[in-house]
Amino acid sequence: xxxxxxxxxxxxxxxxxxxxxxxxxxxxxxxxxxxxxxxxxxxxxxxxxxxxxxxxxxxxxxxxxxxxxxxxxxxxxxxxxxxxxxxxxxxxxxxxxxxxxxxxxxxxxxxxxxxxxxxxxxxxxxxxxxxxxxxxxxxxxxxxxxxxxxxxxxxxxxxxxxxxxxxxxxxxxxxxxxxxxxxxxxxxxxxxxxxxxxxxxxxxxxxxxxxxxxxxxxxxxxxxxxxxxxxxxxxxxxxxxxxxxxxxxxxxxxxxxxxxxxxxxxxxxxxxxxxxxxxxxxxxxxxxxxxxxxxxxxxxxxxxxxxxxxxxxxxxxxxxxxxxxxxxxxxxxxxxxxxxxxxxxxxxxxxxxxxxxxxxxxxxxxxxxxxxxxxxxxxxxxxxxxxxxxxxxxxxxxx
Amino acid sequence: xxxxxxxxxxxxxxxxxxxxxxxxxxxxxxxxxxxxxxxxxxxxxxxxxxxxxxxxxxxxxxxxxxxxxxxxxxxxxxxxxxxxxxxxxxxxxxxxxxxxxxxxxxxxxxxxxxxxxxxxxxxxxxxxxxxxxxxxxxxxxxxxxxxxxxxxxxxxxxxxxxxxxxxxxxxxxxxxxxxxxxxxxxxxxxxxxxxxxxxxxxxxxxxxxxxxxxxxxxxxxxxxxxxxxxxxxxxxxxxxxxxxxxxxxxxxxxxxxxxxxxxxxxxxxxxxxxxxxxxxxxxxxxxxxxxxxxxxxxxxxxxxxxxxxxxxxxxxxxxxxxxxxxxxxxxxxxxxxxxxxxxxxxxxxxxxxxxxxxxxxxxxxxxxxxxxxxxxxxxxxxxxxxxxxxxxxxxxxxx
Numbered sequence: 001x002x003x004x005x006x007x008x009x010x011x012x013x014x015x016x017x018x019x020x021x022x023x024x025x026x027x028x029x030x031x032x033x034x035x036x037x038x039x040x041x042x043x044x045x046x047x048x049x050x051x052x053x054x055x056x057x058x059x060x061x062x063x064x065x066x067x068x069x070x071x072x073x074x075x076x077x078x079x080x081x082x083x084x085x086x087x088x089x090x091x092x093x094x095x096x097x098x099x100x101x102x103x104x105x106x107x108x109x110x111x112x113x114x115x116x117x118x119x120x121x122x123x124x125x126x127x128x129x130x131x132x133x134x135x136x137x138x139x140x141x142x143x144x145x146x147x148x149x150x151x152x153x154x155x156x157x158x159x160x161x162x163x164x165x166x167x168x169x170x171x172x173x174x175x176x177x178x179x180x181x182x183x184x185x186x187x188x189x190x191x192x193x194x195x196x197x198x199x200x201x202x203x204x205x206x207x208x209x210x211x212x213x214x215x216x217x218x219x220x221x222x223x224x225x226x227x228x229x230x231x232x233x234x235x236x237x238x239x240x241x242x243x244x245x246x247x248x249x250x251x252x253x254x255x256x257x258x259x260x261x262x263x264x265x266x267x268x269x270x271x272x273x274x275x276x277x278x279x280x281x282x283x284x285x286x287x288x289x290x291x292x293x294x295x296x297x298x299x300x301x302x303x304x305x306x307x308x309x310x311x312x313x314x315x316x317x318x319x320x321x322x323x324x325x326x327x328x329x330x331x332x333x334x335x336x337x338x339x340x341x342x343x344x345x346x347x348x349x350x351x352x353x354x355x356x357x358x359x360x361x362x363x364x365x366x367x368x369x370x371x372x373x374x375x376x377x378x379x380x381x382x383x384x385x386x387x388x389x390x391x392x393x394x395x396x397x398x399x
Numbered sequence: 400x401x402x403x404x405x406x407x408x409x410x411x412x413x414x415x416x417x418x419x420x421x422x423x424x425x426x427x428x429x430x431x432x433x434x435x436x437x438x439x440x441x442x443x444x445x446x447x448x449x450x451x452x453x454x455x456x457x458x459x460x461x462x463x464x465x466x467x468x469x470x471x472x473x474x475x476x477x478x479x480x481x482x483x484x485x486x487x488x489x490x491x492x493x494x495x496x497x498x499x500x501x502x503x504x505x506x507x508x509x510x511x512x513x514x515x516x517x518x519x520x521x522x523x524x525x526x527x528x529x530x531x532x533x534x535x536x537x538x539x540x541x542x543x544x545x546x547x548x549x550x551x552x553x554x555x556x557x558x559x560x561x562x563x564x565x566x567x568x569x570x571x572x573x574x575x576x577x578x579x580x581x582x583x584x585x586x587x588x589x590x591x592x593x594x595x596x597x598x599x600x601x602x603x604x605x606x607x608x609x610x611x612x613x614x615x616x617x618x619x620x621x622x623x624x625x626x627x628x629x630x631x632x633x634x635x636x637x638x639x640x641x642x643x644x645x646x647x648x649x650x651x652x653x654x655x656x657x658x659x660x661x662x663x664x665x666x667x668x669x670x671x672x673x674x675x676x677x678x679x680x681x682x683x684x685x686x687x688x689x690x691x692x693x694x695x696x697x698x699x700x701x702x703x704x705x706x707x708x709x710x711x712x713x714x715x716x717x718x719x720x721x722x723x724x725x726x727x728x729x730x731x732x733x734x735x736x737x738x739x740x741x742x743x744x745x746x747x748x749x750x751x752x753x754x755x756x757x758x759x760x761x762x763x764x765x766x767x768x769x770x771x772x773x774x775x776x777x778x779x780x781x782x783x784x785x786x787x788x789x790x791x792x793x794x795x796x797x798x
Contacts, residue, residue: 057611147723151562163550164605206563212456248543324546
């Protein structure tokens, strides 16, 4: 038995798309045996794979280290098989719309009676209760409905979506968190609970800063400000054009302003009353920005970063996704690794879990499963079915 | 003893700003006794509160339900007191820069010797190891360095920051997740581990969709596309102007296109070859957008939402932060609540945890503590110090 935190745990994973699969991916990387249960044709996200493939990058990234089986939950035999597996599992995770599992006869109340020890985790867009529970939820629509989208973009333009589907991933991290809390309780009491995460609620705390500016402005909603701080209340605080791209620079303390002046070779301005405090710089916003741009526009990202780092000024190059994917830091830490994948003609980068448990064995990456790849292992070895049973279920469209 | 999942657990919380406090906020709402340990002047985020106040909205939102004490970790007596508390605690969470706790003499290796059972959770921007470990990390700079910022904005403009600091919150959710995994292991083995989360790694999975488009395009980085899908590969998929604001509409299946046509009263286009498939609509992008705008521009958000909901088309009104704060759905579910707070002249909205444990007692909201509010309770009742001890420590600047 390995020394990973979740070794010995078996998780039934009925989730699709991003939120659920991200949570169960981290479970698998923490040592759990995650059994991904897909409809016989594969989960919905598979349908968006390139022609002739089972895998897109999200499938590959979010389903590594899982075992994959097929099961038709609309058939009576399929439901029966799920109930048999639930008897032996430690937890079940699903992200169907509210009520779907109940209508199928395999909801929490039924499964809890079969196995009171099993934790049941539900992930939805808006929750299992409340007036909006049936709203269709995807990352994009939750970005809109939650208020976060309204804070991104320019004052004279529309609210802007964040290109990276962070609401899905945020929901997935919360789902893992809720499930793990349920498993801890199970370890203490022997009983598993229904735990629940709604994406709309997982994203709400992201509003904290903008809500703060709302209250400071006398309960007035700040206009969108592009890359500037809400209500332009801080300077410098922006994405600045460099000679070869962009850099993000933000100042939090006055010491940092003096340090930035030194980094820019502009200590001649250290006593200039226009820039002597954040309040002064906000009042002289354009002049402040001009000073910073005067330096960054003619300096490379690397030189800007080296100078600000030495001066302890918060700054980062804006990196593209190829730079991120090749990041020597994350590759060096073992977080990212190059992997040969059966659905790609060249090596791709996969991530290990962002949860790091010092002193445990690394869980070596195994590829996202083919649809139904582990039917024999799970149904045969774990549930004790014969090859003839499996062939029959296959012929009937149950698996 | 309450039936909350974490009742009986005591957590030492040395975290500041957003990421750490969000994790420990959820711990407190799950029933743990979270002891927030601040420097005698209050944590860094307090310094940004309005003049004369201890509290800004992030302080109020992310520190509810904690007990607050002061402790000067630069003094020998302060370090000694921390070690005494570590002896009795179940976990410690900190988000200092790598190496700070070790240099203070209260790092993992020291505390693990004092109390091998205690879980030690570290949250940083870039991790405890690797070449970038000392980079200054805040939400903004990690948005830039991680690659996610490069995917937001317009092709002819700069990369755009997301107005809501989601990287901080994402880091916090992962931190809770890592800590809870450590507590589960503690329950099984009796030993606590060093667990670690780096923001840069918590945000990487958000790149999955854009990386997919990168690979599909022959390993070519997609240009920024505003609210449209990467490489404009889907239509309709946008934020559309309504008569009274904006709505987000995205289509995933062909059935949804037919349903959207019906919702718009444009079933006359159902066989139109320009729109007959996603491929056709992407080829006729401007014409497709014109059809949708022709309807949304003259229709209210509410009417658009009602029609698309009835037709099962994914859509959401883009809501502002005041609408989010007043959301009847989240208030109805008990996630949001109106609270009187000592640092505000009017009631404010606070959030309960996005982690919902069915069947447990609700943890009633208590306000974010005053700086040092619970010094007597913790140092007196928990550690057994006398009032004279406390007065002495106060006079010496230790607490």
